[in-house]
Amino acid sequence: MPPDIVITGIGVISQAGAGVDAFWDALMEKRPLFSDIGSPAPVCRGRHSRLGAAAPDIDAVLDDRRFRRAANLSKFAVAAARLAIVDAGLDPAGLDPEETGLVTGVTHGAINFTREFHEALAGSGPAAASPALFSDSVLNAPAGNVSIAFNIRGPGHTVTGDLSTGIYAINMAVKTMRGSGVKVCIAGGAEELDPVVRGHYARLGLLSPCKGKDERISPFSEAANGFVPGEGACFIVLEEREAAEARGARVYAVVSSISGTLKPPRQLGEMGDGVFVSAGANGTYADTKEAAFLKALFGGAGGKPYIGCVKPVVGESFGASNMMQSVAALKALHSGCVPPSMIDGGGASPVSSWARVSATAQAAALKAAVVTTAGFNDGGGVLVLKKP
Amino acid sequence: MRRRAVITGMGILTALGTGKEANLSGVIEGSSGIALITSFDTTGYRVRTGGEVKDPEISRPATGKLARHDRATRLLLAAAAEAMAEASVARGLPEETPVFAGTTLGGMIGGVAYHRALMAGGRPRPALIMDYLSHLQAAHLRDRLGLKGEISTVSNACASGANAIGFAFKEIQSGCAEAAIAAGYDTMCEFTYAGFNSLQALSPTVTRPFDRDRDGLALGEGGAVFVMEELGRAKARGARIIAEVIGYGESTDAYHITRPDPSGAGAARAMQMAIVDAGVDPADIDYINAHGTGTPPNDSMEAAAIKTVFGPHASRVPVSSTKPMTGHLLGGAGAVEAAISIMAMNAGVLPPNLNYRTPEPGFNLNVIDRPGERAVIKTILSNSFGFGGANAALVIRRYGDHAS
The missing domain is CATH 3.40.47.10 (Thiolase/Chalcone synthase)
Incomplete structure (x- = not known):
């Protein structure tokens, strides 16, 4: 029998702010975190999608100069991972480097840097293409930055998907812990809002209010008319049960x-x-x-x-x-x-x-x-x- | 007793050609697929060459649903068709067989075309971008193979292809799966070309890994796909076994977002883990397929790591980078290089490190500098390292020597 894996830490960067309490309060209060972030492109029949759940000013949250030029995606990830590590009662500066793994899930990646890099390339030619934007546009850049932030030297993976990315990341974290024997694995996912991505989902008729009515998300409903996009990051700390219990960690749940x-x-x-x-x-x-x-x-x-x-x-x-x-x-x-x-x-x-x-x-x-x-x-x- | 994972089907597509035969003869002869780039205009670049796949079937315009496939999917499906034909399991794979794929770019070619059209003020066809996201190619592969299992797309930059094989190996070894598909692929795309150009990582001359005068890498494209099965299952159905994956190691540098840790500590740890996992000694490794990108930092770091792991044996074990033949396939590299190493092992010929002229003082490696050198190769180590400090290593052995 493989050892039980438990979850001991959670960290969220959402539009509610930094930390799980702000996120949880918004859920309990049924308070949509949407604001007008401008219209990227007309959606069906001339209607516009304006709302999005934009993350807070991340530079006010992430006090780490090493990442000041990184893409927002990486900043969200580093900030959320730090919250999760602290929530688990671990020291962000004192993780066991080789016994800690990291799995990061992304869908569109650092899409703003990707777009900006390509805008310069396509608009002004190769000489205008920025190496800094390119380096941080790579899909595993958030993982690279998180590993540097917390000196994580065990197995590190970036996994991709669309709506199921986070479950893929936890799945891969469990596989990684069982395959490599690391006792702790930080797993999470991150996303950035971007006008081109929003415009594309609008074209596909997936962005609210594609079928009229209010702009909102109505799950499992006849009245549903698409989704409102959001951004942020969310990480958890997975640990082998025995190791977590040995250090007296609070255990949220067993996987x-x-x-x-x-x-x-x-x-x-x-x-x-x-x-x-x-x-x-x-x-x-x-x-x-x-x-x-x-x-x-x-x-x-x-x-x-x-x-x-x-x-x-x-x-x-x-x-x-x-x-x-x-x-x-x-x-x-x-x-x-x-x-x-x-x-x-x-x-x-x-x-x-x-x-x-x-x-x-x-x-x-x-x-x-x-x-x-x-x-x-x-x-x-x-x-x-x-x-x- | 750990379960054993063997390869029963293999497909490959690189600038050297389509299929195993073309790639193996290219490797034996020491050919290079690096040529002038034809798929986009290289005006304004410091460099104009790369290893493009020249198979006209891949570039032929498609209709219907297939027209939505990015070139990445076409490369992947072509390599998969060869692997499946060899394994002759078209209908025989369990439905829940998982697919592990490694890629850096996914369908970036379509994404770039879409974005260019958008920038020109047009309303680009959504079809251009329907295969953009990097997990979609694995989803197409799963659907093409009629599977319903998990798809896992690993995007660990240039280590991705090795990670995909590593995950498939562990999945079978742990008993989570009876069979698994592992794949690595990437396309030649102007986006990446411009990125590596901006980082001044592309060789303005020819790529010559481990050489004193090395000045950068050459990009490539293509992919490789493996059908992997638990040994008992493969034997029971009378499958021809190509090779056995016996060890996998992975680590992270936590050093810099693009540069490797110059000490090679992270790379050494991945190699060491793979060798320990395989239950062999460094002296048992008959050939190292190096990551060997041809950039000054990578090759110095890798030489240091080989020295750390192999000690006195480091100057004896044959080493080569096959990237001067295929170009650097990024997320496809680990898979393609495993396939090349396996073919070379089974043929008893060491793959050459093309363009190698002048040893770098201090490296002291046995770099294979000419093609066609024959050797008994029973166990190989294949290294893959990537941006973000991602390190992976695989140990693969000839099947038959340890067939119990």
């Missing part, structure tokens, strides 16, 4: 199972009452696949799980999304309180046939939490977390 596809987890016996589903629904066609999966999982006999969606509050932040869903799940397990579902219609929603949809936060005696995601083109994923 019970993880899959980089929408595959039903084995321990179906535990499902139902006492479970919180932290869903990835973002108001697009991906919701249909996720709802069908969850309904098949929970729709039979047995109790109904609680359900919550973070994206109506924090937006769709791709590389960071699953990690933020995971943090909501970890906080719910740890605090015994589940945030409002953020699903339109409450008890009238079709979701309520298989889950407890609630407009308010509720106290709940949870045994487990399930994080799900159905990707646009990746495989989706399921993470099952158990109370320690």
Whole structure:
């Protein structure tokens, strides 16, 4: 039997600010973190998408001059990883370099630097192309910067995907710990807002308000009209259970199972009452696949799980999304309180046939939490977390 | 008892040619696929050469859904077709077989075309960019193979291809999978060309790894795909076994975002881990396929790392970088170089380090400076190091010597 892996630290950089408390408060208060970030391109039929969940001024948060010229993506990642390490009760300057691994998930990468580098190249020729922008546009630049920030010299990986990137990252962290034997692995994901990326999703009809109505994310709803994009970063600290317990660490949850596809987890016996589903629904066609999966999982006999969606509050932040869903799940397990579902219609929603949809936060005696995601083109994923 | 992971199918596509035969004969003859770049205008660059894949099938315009495929996907699927044909498992792979792919750029060629059109004030076709994100090529491969398992795309810069093989190896060894697909690929794209040009990393003359006068790298493109299986399963179905992956090591420099740690400590740790993982001694390694990019910092660092790991044996073990033949394939390098090393091992010929003239004082390595040198090669070490301080090493051995 491979050793149990537990989660002992969480760190979030979201539009709510730095830290998990600000993020959790926004979820509990049902407070969308959206603001007008300008319109990149008209979406369907002349409508414009203006909203986004922009991260706070990261330079005010990240007090580390080594990264002052880095892409925002790297700054978000370094800041969120630091929060997670501190939250785990570890010393950011005192990690065991060779016994610590790092897995970072990205979708679009440092897309602003990528775009700016190419704008100069395509507009003014090769002599105008900046080596500094190029170096930091590489997909694993955030991982490189995080490894430098905390002197992490064990296995390091950058994994890519779309909506399921975070679950891929945790999956790869678990594989890396088991394959290499490192006792600690920092895993996370990061995402940046960019006008070209927003314009493209607008063209594809995936950006709210593509089908009219208000600009917002309506998960699992007939009224859904696309997603509102977000940015930020979110990291967690994974540890071998024995090592975590030996140092008296607070354990948020045990990683019970993880899959980089929408595959039903084995321990179906535990499902139902006492479970919180932290869903990835973002108001697009991906919701249909996720709802069908969850309904098949929970729709039979047995109790109904609680359900919550973070994206109506924090937006769709791709590389960071699953990690933020995971943090909501970890906080719910740890605090015994589940945030409002953020699903339109409450008890009238079709979701309520298989889950407890609630407009308010509720106290709940949870045994487990399930994080799900159905990707646009990746495989989706399921993470099952158990109370320690 | 750890489960053993063997390679039963292999496909490769580089500037040396399409397929194993063309690549092996190129390696034996010491040919180079580096030539003038034709896929974009190199006016204004310090350098004009690179290793492009010349296969017209890859460049032929496609229709329907295939028209959405970036050149990256076309390279990947072509290499996969060869691997699958050799493994003859078209219908026989378990549905949940995972795909591990390594790439640096993904579908950057489409992304660049889309962005250029946008900058020109147009409304580019979304189809141009539908294969841009770097996980999509592995998704296309999974779909093409009819699989429903996990796809994991590793983007650890120039180590990615080796990481993909390493993950597939560990997945089989640990019992998580009976079979796995591992792949590494990247395209020749002006974006990267301009990036390496801006970093002054491209050789203005010819790339000559480990040479005293080395002055940079040559970029390449292509990919390699491996069908890997648990030994018992492969034997039970009577598969022809090409080689066995026996060790994998990985580490991070935590030194600089593009430059390697000059001490080579991180690279040495990855090599050492791979050798220990394989349960062999450094003296058992018959050939090192070096990362050997031909840049001054990489090769100095790598020579130091080889010295650390191999001690007195460092001056004896044959070493070469095959990048002067194929160009540097970035995320594809680790996979393509593993494939080349395996073919060379099975053919009993050491791959040459082209353009090597003058030893760098202090390196004291046994650099293979001419093609066609015959040797008994039973166990090889393949190194891959990348931006972000990513280090990976693989130990692969000939199958048959230890067939129990």
